[in-house]
Amino acid sequence: MKMLINGEWRDSVSGKMFAVHNPATGDVVGEAPLGGEDDVRSAVQAAGEAFGDWSAKSPRDRSKVLFFAATEVRRRNTDLAALLTAEQGKPIREAVDEINGFANILEYYHALSAGERGEFMNLRGYGRTTVLRRPLGICGAIVPWNMPAIIMAWKIGPALTTGNTVILKPARTAPLTCIKLAEILGDAGLPPGVLNVVTGPGETVGREIARNPGVRKVSFTGEVGTGRQVALDAAPALKRLTLELGGSDPMIVCDDAEIPMAVEGVIRGRFYNCGQVCTAIKRLYVYESIADEFVRRLTARVEAIVVGNGMDRGVGMGPLNNPAGLERVVSQVDAARDRGEGEIVAGGQTPEGEVYKRGHFFLPTLITGVPRDSVLFSEEVFGPVLPIATVSGLDEALDLANNSRYGLGASVWTHSADVIARATDELEAGIVWVNQHLKIPPEVPFGGTKASGIGRENGSRALEEYMEEKAVLIRL
Ligand code: NAD
Numbered sequence: 001m002k003m004l005i006n007g008e009w010r011d012s013v014s015g016k017m018f019a020v021h022n023p024a025t026g027d028v029v030g031e032a033p034l035g036g037e038d039d040v041r042s043a044v045q046a047a048g049e050a051f052g053d054w055s056a057k058s059p060r061d062r063s064k065v066l067f068f069a070a071t072e073v074r075r076r077n078t079d080l081a082a083l084l085t086a087e088q089g090k091p092i093r094e095a096v097d098e099i100n101g102f103a104n105i106l107e108y109y110h111a112l113s114a115g116e117r118g119e120f121m122n123l124r125g126y127g128r129t130t131v132l133r134r135p136l137g138i139c140g141a142i143v144p145w146n147m148p149a150i151i152m153a154w155k156i157g158p159a160l161t162t163g164n165t166v167i168l169k170p171a172r173t174a175p176l177t178c179i180k181l182a183e184i185l186g187d188a189g190l191p192p193g194v195l196n197v198v199t200g201p202g203e204t205v206g207r208e209i210a211r212n213p214g215v216r217k218v219s220f221t222g223e224v225g226t227g228r229q230v231a232l233d234a235a236p237a238l239k240r241l242t243l244e245l246g247g248s249d250p251m252i253v254c255d256d257a258e259i260p261m262a263v264e265g266v267i268r269g270r271f272y273n274c275g276q277v278c279t280a281i282k283r284l285y286v287y288e289s290i291a292d293e294f295v296r297r298l299t300a301r302v303e304a305i306v307v308g309n310g311m312d313r314g315v316g317m318g319p320l321n322n323p324a325g326l327e328r329v330v331s332q333v334d335a336a337r338d339r340g341e342g343e344i345v346a347g348g349q350t351p352e353g354e355v356y357k358r359g360h361f362f363l364p365t366l367i368t369g370v371p372r373d374s375v376l377f378s379e380e381v382f383g384p385v386l387p388i389a390t391v392s393g394l395d396e397a398l399d400l401a402n403n404s405r406y407g408l409g410a411s412v413w414t415h416s417a418d419v420i421a422r423a424t425d426e427l428e429a430g431i432v433w434v435n436q437h438l439k440i441p442p443e444v445p446f447g448g449t450k451a452s453g454i455g456r457e458n459g460s461r462a463l464e465e466y467m468e469e470k471a472v473l474i475r476l
Pocket of ligand 1: 142143144145146147151169170171172200201202203205206207210221222223224226227229230243244245246247277278279380382408447448452453
């Protein structure tokens, strides 16, 4: 595949390509140009030239393109999902969900944009005042590999519909679906230069997007450390930033929780996408009085998850996306095992068998009795591993839940109105679920507190993140 600059599909300036591998088999799925700083500079030039005409269009004309693209994405859903599974590893039904999610988000911003207006105030002594909202200009969108299509939509949806132009940088290990989606947007009528896609390493392409003074805003999703680097690189030009960073979501299971529902909540909330979701359940706190029954049922359910190639029928969990991710999960579990922290009651290792040898597989893992100070609780574990601790009640559960540098999501499982009121009030998180986890409809603002990030994506407020206000006071 090629990268997209100024409406043309190009090789990189270096002329080099990099291979994208299937994480289940190691086979080459495709290749993408190894872009660098010069490619970003060309994209900035193209995006700058396209900005005038694009921002002058009516919101309706701009958002129509998103709608047409969404329709085409739904029509080609099966092929796009197969490509996503091939490069990312997730089971095909999760890939179908994600591709549909991309379309849902574009349709949401299409519907919303027609209603986006400024404000009018008639202020005595100051005259008639309007507040206009203008697009920012060129926006950088830096995307990770775990949910590439959804996260691309979270960024380009509000950016494009508000009249900005975009430079998108997909992740090294999952760029192909993003390229295909950009192609569909072009075919749907996006003018040349409005959306540019530069593939390549974070250290060159990503950093140039963060540094280049022509880029007015950077929306970044990825690890905390990388987000900090992006903020430092963007600081000299005083850019707007949205940073969606890591998470270590707690799940609190109270003594009145419906156990079968909570067990299914863990299966989806922890093992979806092989545990590689920023808002996956990464710490489980269960009331002592129900812990035995809960863990027994959960263990049986986890052991029934079929691990394999995401394209194969019946597979419930695919491989991790890349070897570095697998290595990190193995080292975190080994460190806990070496220190005797807790008991591994399910998984804890890579699966045995010839079919698993070429992929980055790890079994779905449960570890009970994990001490409060374990790295499994303090670090983000970006894979299918769930550390579990028991708690005596709500005070202790909330203390432990909030005792984290992260603050992305959290859930409480109960039917008590008092507990719901306290937990939703006190949990330090950007999103709190009750009797569910991981659901993020396009209408809901999404983002983190503490080290989990700055700013919000999704929802109507995301439009404001891509615009600035201009107050106009008229005295006649
Ligand atoms: P990462 O930080 O390694 O990479 C993210 C993107 O940034 C990639 O495109 C990468 O090439 C690029 N990049 C790398 N170095 C860069 C630099 N110096 N400057 C600019 N760009 C650079 O993250 P990852 O491993 O791809 O994703 C996993 C992480 O993302 C996890 O921590 C996860 O929790 C987080 N995440 C957060 C959210 C959220 O919305 N809060 C959503 C998904 C994933």
